[in-house]
Amino acid sequence: MSQLIDAWLVADEWIGLVLGLLVVLLLIRQSLWAWPLGVAYVLVSITPLWEARLYANLLLHVVGFLPLNLYGWYFWIAGKDEDDELPVTRASPRTLAMLAGLCLVATAALGWYFDTATDAAWPYWDNAVFAASLAAMWLTARKKLDNWVVWFGVNIVSVALYYTQGILPYALLYLIYLAMAVTGFLAWRRTMHANSTTP
Numbered sequence: 001m002s003q004l005i006d007a008w009l010v011a012d013e014w015i016g017l018v019l020g021l022l023v024v025l026l027l028i029r030q031s032l033w034a035w036p037l038g039v040a041y042v043l044v045s046i047t048p049l050w051e052a053r054l055y056a057n058l059l060l061h062v063v064g065f066l067p068l069n070l071y072g073w074y075f076w077i078a079g080k081d082e083d084d085e086l087p088v089t090r091a092s093p094r095t096l097a098m099l100a101g102l103c104l105v106a107t108a109a110l111g112w113y114f115d116t117a118t119d120a121a122w123p124y125w126d127n128a129v130f131a132a133s134l135a136a137m138w139l140t141a142r143k144k145l146d147n148w149v150v151w152f153g154v155n156i157v158s159v160a161l162y163y164t165q166g167i168l169p170y171a172l173l174y175l176i177y178l179a180m181a182v183t184g185f186l187a188w189r190r191t192m193h194a195n196s197t198t199p
Contacts, residue, residue: 013169016044020173021180027140028184030085030191035073042066045170052165055118056110056126064134072141079143088192091144099135099150106131121165129157145192148185155181 019041026034042061049058079086091099110131111124120126132154139147155177162171 012044013048013167016041016048017169017173019044020170021176024177024180024184028180028187030088030143030188032073032076035069035076038069038072039066042069048167048170052162052167053119053121054126054161054165054167055120056114056123056130057161060130060133064130065137068134068137068141072137075141076143086143087195088143088145088188090192091139091142091146096146099139103128103131103135106134122161125157125161129154129161132157143188145185145188148181148188151184152178152181 019037023034023038023041026037042065045061046058049055049061076086107124107128107130110127114120114123114127132150136147136150136154139150155174158174159171159178162168162174
C-alpha cells in the first residue's frame with residue numbers, strides 16, 4: 001500500500017507538471033481554456049505541496065490560484081466587448097507600486113507567522129512566492145502585460161524552492177516557466193501593439 005501511495009505522489013507531481021505547462025501555453029495563446037485547466041492544476045498540486053511542507057505555496061494554490069482562476073475565467077468572458085476579446089494592456093505605475101508594497105508586507109507578516117508557528121521549510125521565500133504569485137495571477141486575470149515580468153521573478157525563486165524540497169517535476173516545471181514567461185511577454189506585447197495600431 002505504501003508503494004502505491006508513493007507512486008501516486010510521484011504521478012500527481014508529473015500530472016501537475018503537464019497541466020501547469022498546458023495552462024501557461026494556453027495563457028500565452030490567450031485561450032479561455034487556461035482557466036478551467038488551472039483549476040485542475042490546483043487540485044492536483046495539493047498533495048505534493050503538503051508533503052514538501054511548502055505551506056504558503058499550498059495556501060497560494062488553494063486560497064489564491066483557485067479563486068483567481070475562476071475570476072480570470074469570468075473576467076476574460078465578461079470583460080470583453082461583444083465581438084472582441086479582452087485587450088492586453090499595461091498596469092499603471094500606481095497599481096504596480098501598490099502590488100509591490102502589498103507583496104512586501106505579506107511576505108514579512110506571513111513569513112514571520114510560518115517561521116514561528118509551523119515547521120515550514122522556507123517560510124520567507126515561500127511567502128515571497130505566495131505574495132508575488134497572487135499579484136501576478138491578478139495581473140494575468142486582468143490581462144496586464146506586466147504579469148509576465150512578475151511571473152519571471154516568481155519562477156526563479158520557485159525553481160530553487162522545489163529543487164531544495166525534492167519536488168523535482170515542479171522544479172523542472174518552473175524552470176520551463178522561466179522561458180515561457182519570456183515567450184508570453186513577447187507574444188502579449190505583440191498583441192498589445194497590434195491592437196493599438198488597429199483602428
